[in-house]
Amino acid sequence: MTADASPPAADEVLAGAAVYSRRILAAYDLWVLGFVCSRIWHCPRREMLALYDEHAGAEHLDLGPGTGFFLDRCRFPTPAPKLVLADLNEEVLRKTGGRLHRYHPTLYKRDVLQPLELGAARFDSVGMNFLLHCLPGGMRHKTTVFDHVRQYVRPGGRIFGSTVLARGVRHGRMAPKALESLNADEVMHNAEDDLGDLDAALAARFDTYRLWTKGSVGLFVVTVG
Template sequence: MMVTQKQVEAGQAVYTRRTLALYDFVVLGVSNPFIWKCPTRRLEEHYAQNLSANHLDVGVGTGYFLDRCRFPADTPRVALMDLNPDTLAFAARRIARYVPQTHRRNVLEPTALEGDRFDSVGLNYLLHCLPGSLAEKAMVFDHLKALMNPGAVIFGATLLQGDVPRSLLARGLMAAYNRKGIFANRADDLEVLQRELDRRFHDVSVEVVGCAALFSGRI
């Protein structure tokens, strides 16, 4: 599948300054516990288990998890990467106390960042917004591996359609989001996610909570 720039932009264009102000309530407060059946508290725990003091966050949303989680150091190095300038600015303001570096990048393309590599990389609720099949968009793992130190952990969560339980409401909402281009996860399933992680990382863990898969792996 040839991914177009329009498809890339569609997955992140919905996140404007206005919608970001509602994101925590709509997605984290309502959709997660009641539709996706993955409590936001569980995602917080996943962050806390994997976060390092030298962290890169990709697809940053509102910065909710970085704001709420406790880093294992008082002055962590935190970098934010996203294609959307509004989400970068929103998250950077929210965690301004950490003086985060910001990088506007398309994670579907190889990238290089100035400075040292990272000990943890988070990509929460990013994969299901990227165009292409899950096997195709797993290229982001390769691009991010180039930014990670030996032994570093990559972790996150993504919403799946195949091999996970979905209510009628979840099915309907996912279908609507796919039609609008907000999601691109029609063919995303657990088997492919596990396979693509196993190909690239060791100590891989994938846990299904509702229709979300929480994953991690080390290089």
């Protein structure tokens, strides 16, 4: 396991969120989810969509919803799910909220590394797709997001997601260079992210969880007791 540095400063968190500009988001589905996931991370987007199809509930919270690609395509257990989207980036909320307007989602501007302040809201499921690798700081700090969100999950509810890991996974030929470049450009903050550290963080918090890998990506499903 890797040692953690100091918690990220507030300006680091803001800078990390700001990377996802309107231009980046416009290309995200085709480039990142279409090409990069499959050819560089060796984890095609159908793997993440399967998580949503299986675990997204009738009342769902998504942290860092990106472009809303998976929420737009997944099979909810009801035709009118209650959706809440939380992100620090207003452009992300604007794009995803518009894409999912048919569900009338509630949008919150939130830093997931801080208490979420969602009041009395309770959810059947929480999605964290490709969230952790975007957050600055070490795994010990990133995984405080689980502490912040679990109080809003009903007993028996699921927290699920995925993250690109730098260590403890089987990388394809192009992944190491891609990781080096994306971390240098501060698009990702996962140069020290290790599968063992993520496993330890989940084990310390939850009695029932599953963690597995597909290429460079760690995928997880937690059942909240």
